[in-house]
Amino acid sequence: MLIKTVFSGFGGQGVLSMGLNLTHAAMLEGRYVTYLPAYGAEVRGGTANCTVSISDEEIASPVAYAPAFVVALNEPSMVRFQNKIQSGGVMFLNSDLIKEQPDRGDIEVVNIPANTIAEKMGNVKSANMVLLGAFVKKSNLVSLSSLIESLTVVLKGNQKLISFNKDALTVGYEFI
Amino acid sequence: MLIKTVFSGFGGQGVLSMGLNLTHAAMLEGRYVTYLPAYGAEVRGGTANCTVSISDEEIASPVAYAPAFVVALNEPSMVRFQNKIQSGGVMFLNSDLIKEQPDRGDIEVVNIPANTIAEKMGNVKSANMVLLGAFVKKSNLVSLSSLIESLTVVLKGNQKLISFNKDALTVGYEFI
Amino acid sequence: MKGRIVIDQMLCKGCELCIAFCPKQLITLSDELNAAGYLPSSFNDRGDCNGCASCAVVCPEVAIEVYRE
Amino acid sequence: MKGRIVIDQMLCKGCELCIAFCPKQLITLSDELNAAGYLPSSFNDRGDCNGCASCAVVCPEVAIEVYRE
Amino acid sequence: MKKIFSRPKSLKKAVFHYCPGCGHSIIHRIACEAIDELGIQEKAIGVPPPGCSVFAYYYFDVDMVESAHGRGAAVATGIKRAYPGAIVFTYQGDGDLSAIGTTETLHAANRGENITAIFINNAVYGMTGGQMAPTTMLGMKTTTSPYGRDDRFEGYPIKMSEILGQVRGTCYIERVAVNSPSNIRKARKAIKKAFQCQIDGLGYSLVEILSPCPTNWKKSPVEAWKWVGEVMAKEFPLGIIKDTTGKSDAD
Amino acid sequence: MKKIFSRPKSLKKAVFHYCPGCGHSIIHRIACEAIDELGIQEKAIGVPPPGCSVFAYYYFDVDMVESAHGRGAAVATGIKRAYPGAIVFTYQGDGDLSAIGTTETLHAANRGENITAIFINNAVYGMTGGQMAPTTMLGMKTTTSPYGRDDRFEGYPIKMSEILGQVRGTCYIERVAVNSPSNIRKARKAIKKAFQCQIDGLGYSLVEILSPCPTNWKKSPVEAWKWVGEVMAKEFPLGIIKDTTGKSDAD
Amino acid sequence: MNKMLFTGNAAIGEAAVRAGCQCYFGYPITPQNELTEYMANNLSRRPGCTFIQAESEIAAINMVYGASVAGVRAMTSSSGPGISLKQEGISFLAACQLPAVIVNMSRGGPGLGSIAAAQSDYHQATHGGGHGDYRTIVLGPSSVQELADLTYRAFEMSDKYLIPVMILGDGMLGQMMEPVEFKYEAPEVLPVRADALRGAKGRPSRFVRTFTSNPSELEELNWSLFRRYQLLQKEEVSFENYLTQDARLIVTAFGIGARIAKGAIKQARGYGMKVGLFRPITLFPFPREQLKELAKTTSYFLDFEMNMGQMIDDVKLSLEGAGEVSFYGRPGGVIPTSTELLRVISRIYSQKGLG
Amino acid sequence: MNKMLFTGNAAIGEAAVRAGCQCYFGYPITPQNELTEYMANNLSRRPGCTFIQAESEIAAINMVYGASVAGVRAMTSSSGPGISLKQEGISFLAACQLPAVIVNMSRGGPGLGSIAAAQSDYHQATHGGGHGDYRTIVLGPSSVQELADLTYRAFEMSDKYLIPVMILGDGMLGQMMEPVEFKYEAPEVLPVRADALRGAKGRPSRFVRTFTSNPSELEELNWSLFRRYQLLQKEEVSFENYLTQDARLIVTAFGIGARIAKGAIKQARGYGMKVGLFRPITLFPFPREQLKELAKTTSYFLDFEMNMGQMIDDVKLSLEGAGEVSFYGRPGGVIPTSTELLRVISRIYSQKGLG
Ligand SMILES: Cc1ncc(C[n+]2csc(CCOP(=O)(O)OP(=O)(O)O)c2C)c(N)n1
Ligand SMILES: Cc1ncc(C[n+]2csc(CCOP(=O)(O)OP(=O)(O)O)c2C)c(N)n1
Ligand code: SF4
Ligand code: SF4
Ligand code: SF4
Ligand code: SF4
Numbered sequence A, B: 001m002l003i004k005t006v007f008s009g010f011g012g013q014g015v016l017s018m019g020l021n022l023t024h025a026a027m028l029e030g031r032y033v034t035y036l037p038a039y040g041a042e043v044r045g046g047t048a049n050c051t052v053s054i055s056d057e058e059i060a061s062p063v064a065y066a067p068a069f070v071v072a073l074n075e076p077s078m079v080r081f082q083n084k085i086q087s088g089g090v091m092f093l094n095s096d097l098i099k100e101q102p103d104r105g106d107i108e109v110v111n112i113p114a115n116t117i118a119e120k121m122g123n124v125k126s127a128n129m130v131l132l133g134a135f136v137k138k139s140n141l142v143s144l145s146s147l148i149e150s151l152t153v154v155l156k157g158n159q160k161l162i163s164f165n166k167d168a169l170t171v172g173y174e175f176i
Numbered sequence C, D: 001m002k003g004r005i006v007i008d009q010m011l012c013k014g015c016e017l018c019i020a021f022c023p024k025q026l027i028t029l030s031d032e033l034n035a036a037g038y039l040p041s042s043f044n045d046r047g048d049c050n051g052c053a054s055c056a057v058v059c060p061e062v063a064i065e066v067y068r069e
Numbered sequence E, F: 001m002k003k004i005f006s007r008p009k010s011l012k013k014a015v016f017h018y019c020p021g022c023g024h025s026i027i028h029r030i031a032c033e034a035i036d037e038l039g040i041q042e043k044a045i046g047v048p049p050p051g052c053s054v055f056a057y058y059y060f061d062v063d064m065v066e067s068a069h070g071r072g073a074a075v076a077t078g079i080k081r082a083y084p085g086a087i088v089f090t091y092q093g094d095g096d097l098s099a100i101g102t103t104e105t106l107h108a109a110n111r112g113e114n115i116t117a118i119f120i121n122n123a124v125y126g127m128t129g130g131q132m133a134p135t136t137m138l139g140m141k142t143t144t145s146p147y148g149r150d151d152r153f154e155g156y157p158i159k160m161s162e163i164l165g166q167v168r169g170t171c172y173i174e175r176v177a178v179n180s181p182s183n184i185r186k187a188r189k190a191i192k193k194a195f196q197c198q199i200d201g202l203g204y205s206l207v208e209i210l211s212p213c214p215t216n217w218k219k220s221p222v223e224a225w226k227w228v229g230e231v232m233a234k235e236f237p238l239g240i241i242k243d244t245t246g247k248s249d250a251d
Numbered sequence G, H: 001m002n003k004m005l006f007t008g009n010a011a012i013g014e015a016a017v018r019a020g021c022q023c024y025f026g027y028p029i030t031p032q033n034e035l036t037e038y039m040a041n042n043l044s045r046r047p048g049c050t051f052i053q054a055e056s057e058i059a060a061i062n063m064v065y066g067a068s069v070a071g072v073r074a075m076t077s078s079s080g081p082g083i084s085l086k087q088e089g090i091s092f093l094a095a096c097q098l099p100a101v102i103v104n105m106s107r108g109g110p111g112l113g114s115i116a117a118a119q120s121d122y123h124q125a126t127h128g129g130g131h132g133d134y135r136t137i138v139l140g141p142s143s144v145q146e147l148a149d150l151t152y153r154a155f156e157m158s159d160k161y162l163i164p165v166m167i168l169g170d171g172m173l174g175q176m177m178e179p180v181e182f183k184y185e186a187p188e189v190l191p192v193r194a195d196a197l198r199g200a201k202g203r204p205s206r207f208v209r210t211f212t213s214n215p216s217e218l219e220e221l222n223w224s225l226f227r228r229y230q231l232l233q234k235e236e237v238s239f240e241n242y243l244t245q246d247a248r249l250i251v252t253a254f255g256i257g258a259r260i261a262k263g264a265i266k267q268a269r270g271y272g273m274k275v276g277l278f279r280p281i282t283l284f285p286f287p288r289e290q291l292k293e294l295a296k297t298t299s300y301f302l303d304f305e306m307n308m309g310q311m312i313d314d315v316k317l318s319l320e321g322a323g324e325v326s327f328y329g330r331p332g333g334v335i336p337t338s339t340e341l342l343r344v345i346s347r348i349y350s351q352k353g354l355g
């Protein structure tokens, strides 16, 4: 079974590290994975997104034309990817930054006030991890523990950051 | 009938203009012609040579591997081309500068004291034209008149030079 | 001299340069993201804008128009 | 000081530089072409060569060896 | 009240793709102001480079042609020689002009090609993600000088304007900066003067512009603008490097 | 009497393919003399160019590698960085170093690559038959400047040594000539000093040598040698252009 | 399990370091910058090693030439326009029989093109974009793991045959991350080639050159290269056969294109179509016999490339008329989907009545 | 009779001037210097015209690019190494659909090689030595007269199709003299292309570029080029059939090689062997159908090239297995003799039992 997830938002919101964490966690669980960041000339501090593919067999293309999951951290991302997400897919929105709702009836939408939650925890920067936590709970793609295990690698052992993000992941996970 | 002639000597002896004149004359007589100068990195004011091909039909290759005629203005040239000239071919030597004789029995050798003759005429520089005159008389490749006609073109109308060379051609022609 | 500026909120990228270079501190960031995802700056007309245009000259987005009497 | 030079006729290209730079005019061109087709220069030992080596220093062909007492 | 400042005529109404606080967009605007003031919009042909400004033709409302990286001076030479009626300018980054384009630039200048170069020195390769440029400061960390530029390994910041000042085909070279209202106004004057040199047929003119790259310098726009004055301008002193026009700077 | 002048050890016993009176053969000899004096024959690696001196490896009895036209400085950089134990020198013509090789030369110099360049300025492209070089004199007729070099069309003679003197990675640059016994001796000293700079690890050193090309100048060797002093040296003044060694010239 | 997540670009860098690559010379260009940056981090200050961000791609390839002459393992990398600029230098490397590894993470062309992944430099890589009769060994990886493995192999082959090797990747492979396992440790002492130029100490002086005024010398060089190319054809071809045994239609594709093809083929098999994939891994030498072999079991082929059709020439030349070859391609940096290719496959499958 | 003796190089120059070539940008390299020098003499001071000896081949091709953008007829020329350096620029010309004429008087390669005549740049010329899917029109003259005629045609075609044209000659053609007749007079007013960039006067401003962040734009460019390549294949192929009617063995050869082949064939006919010559004059578009046609009357072909075998790929791709193709080649600048080729011909003739 091959599942593709797109994370999208403004540069600086940490969408790439969300994808990287998920990819790494899935790798730890012995799945086939690919991670593809968007790159381009027009991306000048603008929007950023990445695609994570997780599967039980070799992955043909790392590109997602119709992702099963989309995690949108800002409005433009929601607008852009609601046209791509596959029917029956699930879209996760940072409801603090996205007021509108996607106008597709055939997809499930999960709203998470990630900024609010993160601010409560005293660090709005970890809103992305809150979302990621919520995402894995709902999507069931990987276990929370492998996510947390991945943090140490992805954050290159920066203890302070690790514990911060660990908590954010957990809170997000329990939010669902 | 395809006939190839090689003119060879030191740079400055005027071997190229000999070839050019012959080629032009043959062209005037409506023959197919090619003219190929030797060029190369090692030619640094050193030796020079050119190949003239004259034929009644299209000429395949302008290169001469076994020329019918060789006109040698110095010893190195004689030595080099005596190994290439075809059996039964004729070799013309500037006997003022070439003491040795080719050691091949199957070719005809014509010795012309071109420098002496030219000096007598008061211009050693036209030794090449003396040789050329003698060459066409013997080889019968073109008529003296077309040779003279060519001079005007090849020497770009420089009257002084033209008359000089015209005389040299004639004297050489009559020498044979 | 009296002046006034108009900031195009859609063009603004919230670089804060106009804020830094306004001699009268008449510009501040608004707290609403614009469509492009930036916090645009806005002009607080306290009446003492002199139309020096420093804000406009430094604006990388040509987002500021300046008026003067 | 007394000197003497030896010119390698095979190497010489008859450029006449040694001739031009010999302070004592001890070098001239010979009238026999060498194998390479040049008129090589030759040394006329009038006994007053001082071995200054100017000829050798300017010789592009390294054709001149200089001896000195 | 009447409008005393707004978008210049030859600057298209389009949203810049540049990062917040980027010097390129300022330079686009003042170049267009100069073009408008001289009334040469209909004669101008611009040659933008690969670089963050690769899309300059989305903004300049004049004829433009993309150049291969570093070859702007050669392309401009071809245009100007083929059609001397045009006012031809290159727009080149520091990687473009002072690294890969060194030969073309120096020789076009030496031939005194009657063209104008707008040379954006932001001390990095912006478009490709902030690699070291020939103009990168000593000690400065970039993605390809991760230990800080060290002259023993990476050499010194190179001063192309001073070098170009040496060749006789150049008529006017000035270094300016876009880091304050007054410097921006000076920069506009310099660009205008460079174009004027071409109109007068005086030869190769160049304006080097120290320009902030907040993104790759990892600074806020305001910090970046400060850094231009406090650090870059020390290594690359502002002012006229060569001027054979005899004309004063005032306009 | 004892032999006081003969062929240097590191110059192979071979007949030069150069024209009578050509400066290349003189320069080969004095470079070999310098190599012998410093005892670096076993360490030296030379990088000759396309050009009349393309066959330099037939004469220099040291390791040598052919370079693509103009890329000598880059090739030498690669060798020296890969094996710093070698004494690496390029041998480059004026077309090679100051036209197509401008970028590689300027940037190797700016990085202070610890290599030595022997730069033969004969004001023409010799090997290819006497075309105009960046160093060709104004008014001089060549096969590609048949009307005489005119700065309005062909630009000015370019002074690479002065330009290279500008970049901080260069430690020693001198212009000499091979047109008289004394100048030839000076030239030998300069080459030796340049090699010494490399031995001492001081950075990029270059010796520009004004060199006669009788064939393409259409002059006799003696006339050509005179012309070097009377015409070329006026445009390209002889002497030290840059010297950071502090060491005096005497040896 | 000691797998790590690496971008393709970084994986090449790490593999090169472990292969004993001592010198890297490069110039920035998207989409291969991560490789240049990886080498900056790992070679800049490593004792005995060198990283130079060259002033241009031309300078970079000629620095590689110099380093290779001096006997060390050297590498450069670029993409489209930069690779074009290296052609003269590559021709010189080939002519002087100097090993070197050149990476092309190709992007959409021609011209400045796009920075998206493309396969339109196949001809340039395999037929020698430079002047003269030379060829380079060309490797076409299709995963990050293969990038790492082939990088190591590239250095080995280049030293063994004294032929420069080009790794022909693409922007997507370079940018994407996959788990990778490095099978070798960096050597303690870096290798130095036997015939290196390091000064004529204790031996006669040597020179490395191609220029000659005697063409037959140059002819002999060409023949000796040619003999090695034939040897490569015998010894070094590699390729992948995927579900070809019973296949009625065989897709030929390389690199990232082959991955997309696999996806399509899986789907096609799902619909009961007997489709297989032949993937050349060495693009030069091209696995000619091995492809011809397949013409015994089917005569229907579909060549799929992310370009206008380049490898298809080699496919046809291999089949020597034995098979019927259709083509599907998308140039310019467009990434086709497996489903899109599936449609093409089914159309051909039914048209040819293979069902 | 108004024939004149011209070297091939000078003949190109004169023909270019008569074709209205307004700008020439070049850099010296043997064996094409006479062309550069001819242009120096004829364009340097001609009103409205430009000759520049550029600082490098790269500068030259980019000056051509600029002049072409401005709408005038422009040309550059070089050989082997210099042509390799122009590959990026040629790719840009093709990408921006700018006409230009590029002359390659090729010499022995690879590397610095030799300055003798060779044909080893065929692949580079016909398959696009630069990056991307583009092609250039490639013309292969075999006499000085044809050089002159094809030079004129090159400018015409390039303007018509907005595709750069390469004239692939060789050192011998460039250096040798033959009688030539120029069929056109230089135009009074020099042509200016309609879509030239000359300032946005009385029209909206325009830009010429390829770079895009949207690959499908680039894809469309590639398709539009591709359609023109197909059109060329239909409209513009030229070739020569020499004694092919009754031929049992057909030699395929181009350029100077074809001349040598003709000599050999004449001799072969003398010995009663039925041998003919097929000579492609447009190397791209390659006369595929026309060659395939010949496979109806014989199935024995001998490809002869002054290289290691490059055009032979196009020969085989044209025949699609319909014929058996032998090869004879001499690389590196060696000029084979007709007699030498005759030997090869007779061997094959008897081996295949054609006698
Ligand atoms: C031949 C070639 N090499 C490399 C590149 C990649 N590239 C695009 S822009 C650029 C340099 C950008 O730096 P700079 O010129 O300083 O412009 P900036 O983006 O900083 O304004 C490079 C290396 C290219 N497009 N072509
Ligand atoms: C890329 C390339 N372009 C051109 C040439 C042809 N070429 C060989 S040497 C040379 C220049 C010779 O002039 P210079 O460097 O001054 O050396 P000289 O012969 O005068 O000593 C040229 C253009 C080449 N070999 N390679
Ligand atoms: S015009 Fe001057 S005073 Fe008014 S807002 Fe702008 S900067 Fe401030
Ligand atoms: S300077 Fe312009 S872009 Fe920056 S904050 Fe002010 S208005 Fe916005
Ligand atoms: S050593 Fe001096 S004096 Fe003697 S021959 Fe030579 S130059 Fe003349
Ligand atoms: S300098 Fe040397 S080459 Fe010249 S004439 Fe004297 S000996 Fe002969």
Ligand code: SF4
Pocket (backbone or CB within 6 Å): A044, E017, E018, E019, E020, E021, E022, E023, E024, E052, E122, E126, E127, E212, E213, E214, E215, E216
């Ligand atoms: S990267 Fe730097 S130069 Fe490029 S747009 Fe952003 S700020 Fe400007």
Ligand code: SF4
Pocket (backbone or CB within 6 Å): B044, B045, F017, F018, F019, F021, F022, F023, F024, F052, F122, F126, F127, F212, F213, F214, F215, F216
């Ligand atoms: S052409 Fe000039 S530089 Fe070349 S060998 Fe002859 S004299 Fe020397």
Ligand SMILES: [Mg+2]
Pocket (backbone or CB within 6 Å): E093, E094, E095, E120, E121, E122, E123, E124, E125, E126, E133
């Ligand atoms: Mg920059």
Ligand SMILES: [Mg+2]
Pocket (backbone or CB within 6 Å): F093, F094, F095, F120, F121, F122, F123, F124, F125, F126, F133
């Ligand atoms: Mg020179």
